[in-house]
Amino acid sequence: MINNIYPWQEALFSQWMHAGTARHHALLLHGKAGIGKLAFAQAMAASLLCLQPQANAMACGECGSCHWLSEGAHPDFREITPEDDDNADGSKKKTRKRQQILIDQIRALNDYLALTSHRVDGMRVVLIHPLEAMNVAASNALLKLLEEPPQRTQFLLVSHQRQALLPTILSRCMQVDMPVPTREQGLQWLQAQSVTQPEWIWHYSGGAPTSVQQEDLDWYVWYQQWSPHLSRGSAMDIVAAGPVLLKQGMEHAIQVLQKWLLDIWLARHAQPLRYHPSEANTLQMLAAKLDVTRLLAFQQQLNRFKMTAQHSLNQELQLEQLLLQYKKLFG
Ligand SMILES: [Zn+2]
Structure with missing residues (x-):
């Protein structure tokens, strides 16, 4: 080690x-x-x-x-x-x-x-x-x-x-x-970790892949669960999407939204996608309907929520609010 x-x-x-x-x-x-x-x-x-x-x-x-x-x-x-x-009683639970x-x-x-x-x-x-x-x-x-x-x-x-x-x-x-991996080094290393879909993880991690070792989470499996919900844009079912996004906690849920929205923004400006290049068609469709002014306000809100994510008492309610805003981005 x-x-x-x-x-x-x-x-x-x-x-x-x-x-x-x-x-x-x-x-x-x-x-x-x-x-x-x-x-x-x-x-x-x-x-x-x-x-x-x-x-x-x-x-x-x-x-x-x-x-x-x-x-x-x-x-x-x-x-x-x-x-x-x-904890006051000296136990290590729920710290x-x-x-x-x-x-x-x-x-x-x-x-x-x-x-x-x-x-x-x-x-x-x-x-x-x-x-x-x-x-x-x-x-x-x-x-x-x-x-x-x-x-x-x-x-x-x-x-x-x-x-x-x-x-x-x-x-x-x-x-x-500190040096960052080249694409070739990163992919080679991910393959050696026997993760599913190294290529996808390389993109999704933004070229910074080592957290796959620390997190007990299959990023790709989770992505397959949340992406169909976010792909529906204004037609998304919040009640169904919320629990899927919250599976890994509020911080990860916000990160998912931030990366997804950045790519929608890039698609809108005809730039190469950073995190989800395999979703180009979906993201372009969403980008076409995007209300850019609302997007900026929403991103600021996400940043504020991120700072308090670990201490939030009612994450379900907070996330529902965010997802409601998300739907409104698409007219
Ligand atoms: Zn020694």
């Missing part, structure tokens, strides 16, 4: 691992979601901590350090990410995924870094992801650490949204533009 980098990252991996002392103490790995940035950072951490890295610079997977890391117990490694909220990295997490990191590393000459590695999840207080606390970096400490910072980061943080990092 710690050696799971993607084929399109191999050259960059070797470049960074061989940089040695020339490597900046804080690397900001940025790029769109779904291209494998976190896997790259994890492999880098493993390699830096490994006692006997392989010739290709990957961690050996067998030494004491690698064992500690795979058990989540390495004394010289810290991973910081939004934590789940615990809500937190959105933010909090200042207490960075304070704890600061205390930890004030201690010396476990190994006398060893590295310490700090992995923070996604960096944009830090609130302002946490960002400022991290900034202090980056300004006066502790000895022999490598910060690996992962971000999907560099534009959301404080400029002061950016100025303290070396920014690494």
Whole structure:
């Protein structure tokens, strides 16, 4: 698992691992979601901590350090990410995924870094992801650490949204533009994952396919269920469509609508479709009936709903409202 980098990252991996002392103490790995940035950072951490890295610079997977890391117990490694909220009774059931990295997490990191590393000459590695999840207080606390970096400490910072980061943080990092797969690399990799319809997934993921590993979801099967509903435009049956779209939760439902609408908009402007090229005929028919002014308002509404999607109390009702607006787009 710690050696799971993607084929399109191999050259960059070797470049960074061989940089040695020339490597900046804080690397900001940025790029769109779904291209494998976190896997790259994890492999880098493993390699830096490994006692006997392989010739290709990957961690050996067998030494004491690698064992500690795979058990989540390495004394010289810290991973910081939004934590789940615990229930008051201490049970782990129904925890809500937190959105933010909090200042207490960075304070704890600061205390930890004030201690010396476990190994006398060893590295310490700090992995923070996604960096944009830090609130302002946490960002400022991290900034202090980056300004006066502790000895022999490598910060690996992962971000999907560099534009959301404080400029002061950016100025303290070396920014690494993470490689995206070529179409050929992406398709080859998807085929090796034995997903159904690699070609379709390649398009639907917008060329960022690695999330198929994290999500327990057959995107193509689900698509076959929702697309007939959305294809009906103003004649769509909301009562039938709602539950199908909500199967994977509100966030995914909104994403489906956003991608579908973008392609309708592209069809309207005679541009190549991005996510559903196999639906060209349907999307062109919908585009011909589209009320463009309403589309813009609807897209803004979708963006607003997306921000609250995880906390929404009545998702069925919210989605019904959205689908009603969707029908009205087509006159
Ligand atoms: Zn090792």
